[in-house]
Amino acid sequence: MTTDNAAAPRRRGAVRTEELLRVTFELAAEVRYSDLTIAAVARRAGVGKHTIYRRWSTKSELLLDALHRALGPALDYRDTGDVRADLREQFIRSSAALLSPAIWPVYRAVIIAAQDDDALRERLYRQFLAVIEQHTLDRLTSAQRAGELVADADLGYPAEVLCGALYYRGLLSTRPIDEAAIDGLLDMFMAAYAASP
Amino acid sequence: MTTDNAAAPRRRGAVRTEELLRVTFELAAEVRYSDLTIAAVARRAGVGKHTIYRRWSTKSELLLDALHRALGPALDYRDTGDVRADLREQFIRSSAALLSPAIWPVYRAVIIAAQDDDALRERLYRQFLAVIEQHTLDRLTSAQRAGELVADADLGYPAEVLCGALYYRGLLSTRPIDEAAIDGLLDMFMAAYAASP
DNA sequence: TGTCAACGGCACTGGTGGTGCCGATAGCAT
């Protein structure tokens, strides 16, 4: 009996970290939130629990880190001079990214975990939601300066409302987030704030 | 002898049931979601776990039942002929009810639990969210008939958006749901849909 | 080649959801 064998060599450091994040996404996409456990991630990765706790002190930390690495680029806004078209393109693109089967399970897990943890909720808002709101607001302000939107409107609420409606569908409603929904949102927004010709 | 009331014979069960629901609200208001356990409810009520499982097959059932009993009345709409004032009054009143320290912890717990359970999510939407949306839509349609709102608008999205914005703040944003927020929402809505004089 | 931190495995504590079994008791019919 030979000492086997073809078993994968034990990986360390950064390589393990990447693999653990990958496994986290994989598992989050397959199981329910209550089964998305540190122990389960460790089992699937063929790793001791210590190897996870050494990197992230809580499950929330792991999830937030995973999300952060996956989301970076999807949140940029174009400015072509047509604010409705830009918003439409941006909402379709970012909702597709956030709600993709790869990312949404982790995103939702963070949202759930944040309901128990004020510090995490603060980080979630600051690192993701506030960023999206601010980018939206920036684009709206630019449109306002360009005369596309009425000059005296407070655009803070609309930026929040546009985002909020999408999360409402994702978390609570049973209706899908599709282009029709986004067009419906934008119809309401433009009816309220488009500058009269 | 009248047709005997096989429906609600006041057994010791009913008294216990009321007490268990009361304890559930009490505990939900005090501890984090992850500590809102069947065992904890049983302990505080001085009851065996069986006494709970005999009534509700899962924690979700218990929470949904508790919520259902507590929320009934808060969801009615007035119709005074001034749609903005009616919506304002209704949103302030219903958000105060939903977000009260007594109810919101249980409501939020149901929302969290629903993320793991499609059937519960369907019931949550049908029994609460869809009811609120529909009442809002009914009031909007009435206003449309009365000539307060533009005649050709599709009011389905606005009804959803108005609700969605509040849940966004309650679950995700770190900003409060106050009268200023509700006025901001209504400003946007009225700017989009108020009939021109 | 040697060193040492990172690693995987195992065990342990204290908690959970959920079930089974027990003897006690409350409430109803008689």
Add this chain to the structure above:
DNA sequence: ATGCTATCGGCACCACCAGTGCCGTTGACA
């Protein structure tokens, strides 16, 4: 008033989890 029976509380039990400690192994770098 008495007895019958479902409900009750208590306890033990299973499988699983978060989180920590210990130990022998191993891989990467000096």
